[in-house]
Amino acid sequence: MLYQFEFRTYQRKFKRALQTSHGIWQIRTGIILKLTDKNSQIGWGEIAPLSWFGSESFEQALDFCTSLSTHISEETIFSISDELPACQFGFESALSKEINAPPPAPPWQGGEKKMSQYSGLLPAGKISLSALQMLWKQGFRTFKWKIGVAVIEEELQVFQQLIEVMDDLCDREKAFLRLDANGGLNYSQAETWLQTCDDVARIPNFSVKIEFLEQPLSVTQFDKMLALTAVYKTPIALDESVANLDRIQECYNQGWRGIFVIKPAIAGSPSQLRKFCQTHNIDAVFSSVFETQIGKQAALNLATELFPNSRALGFGIDDWFDDNHSILDFGF
Ligand SMILES: O=C(O)CCC(=O)c1ccccc1C(=O)O
Numbered sequence: 595m596l597y598q599f600e601f602r603t604y605q606r607k608f609k610r611a612l613q614t615s616h617g618i619w620q621i622r623t624g625i626i627l628k629l630t631d632k633n634s635q636i637g638w639g640e641i642a643p644l645s646w647f648g649s650e651s652f653e654q655a656l657d658f659c660t661s662l663s664t665h666i667s668e669e670t671i672f673s674i675s676d677e678l679p680a681c682q683f684g685f686e687s688a689l690s691k692e693i694n695a696p697p698p699a700p701p702w703q704g705g706e707k708k709m710s711q712y713s714g715l716l717p718a719g720k721i722s723l724s725a726l727q728m729l730w731k732q733g734f735r736t737f738k739w740k741i742g743v744a745v746i747e748e749e750l751q752v753f754q755q756l757i758e759v760m761d762d763l764c765d766r767e768k769a770f771l772r773l774d775a776n777g778g779l780n781y782s783q784a785e786t787w788l789q790t791c792d793d794v795a796r797i798p799n800f801s802v803k804i805e806f807l808e809q810p811l812s813v814t815q816f817d818k819m820l821a822l823t824a825v826y827k828t829p830i831a832l833d834e835s836v837a838n839l840d841r842i843q844e845c846y847n848q849g850w851r852g853i854f855v856i857k858p859a860i861a862g863s864p865s866q867l868r869k870f871c872q873t874h875n876i877d878a879v880f881s882s883v884f885e886t887q888i889g890k891q892a893a894l895n896l897a898t899e900l901f902p903n904s905r906a907l908g909f910g911i912d913d914w915f916d917d918n919h920s921i922l923d924f925g926f
């Protein structure tokens with residue numbers, strides 16, 4: 595079967611630039627795909643590359659889309675190179691036709707998931723304290739905070755304030771905090787953070803649980819992260835190290851049984867990812883790459899299918915964009 599293929603690029607501006615240990619990110623660029631079959635049935639997909647994470651770049655994805663003809667087959671889609679994982683995701687999602695019209699309803703308006711099933715993303719630094727209050731009011735009870743951005747002494751201080759504020763907000767319920775270093779710590783800093791988190795777990799009557807430390811060290815230091823899991827109680831989650839399915843498989847084969855952060859939009863072919871997750875019992879956290887509702891819906895559908903009762907979903911990022919200063923033209 596041949597599909598008529600059309601695409602549009604988009605640009606979305608962050609309200610406040612995303613700061614990670616990789617640097618500062620101001621604008622999210624991506625591509626919306628539209629496939630129309632011979633019965634005029636439409637499937638939508640999204641390519642949201644993250645080149646600093648190891649996926650193809652926006653330019654490479656755009657070159658690929660431009661190189662295709664206006665009518666493409668399933669064979670073309672299922673033979674997209676593994677070098678283009680975000681394209682594999684976008685085209686396969688469009689093929690599945692599960693997303694009917696852009697933009698699909700936000701998941702929390704559909705009623706199938708509550709805010710408490712998402713993790714809200716806090717900005718790096720002290721401003722996280724006011725962001726926490728806002729996200730708490732919206733119903734989030736799991737939060738992720740970026741570390742490895744400022745000097746460690748400063749971040750440890752904000753961390754103590756953050757968990758105190760969280761504990762004060764808790765009324766019999768529990769709250770969870772994830773720390774994401776984006777590979778920006780050295781070994782001794784990683785030890786300091788893990789020890790600090792282990793200490794939090796021993797505070798009597800404390801309502802805040804440190805769920806995990808995400809990607810403390812760089813991708814090249816897999817063995818060291820594996821070693822750290824044997825020393826500290828606080829779990830470690832790999833993110834950059836498992837950016838695509840090949841890397842997920844590699845880390846699994848090298849003995850990783852800690853948490854895997856899966857970002858479906860850059861992980862590669864969803865059908866291959868499905869196969870892997872169905873044959874290996876992994877502890878997974880699904881996470882956003884700041885895709886639009888189209889990619890997000892496809893990613894969440896996969897997450898819910900594969901891990902129906904999993905950890906909070908890392909898709910609590912809706913407040914991050916300023917769409918009055920964005921170019922989002924889905925009017926095909
Ligand atoms: O995972 C989440 O909760 C939010 C998404 C997130 O942190 C993220 C978003 C875009 C790029 C990288 C990352 C990351 O996890 O490092």
Ligand SMILES: [Mg+2]
Nearest residue numbers: 774776808833
């Ligand atoms: Mg991360």
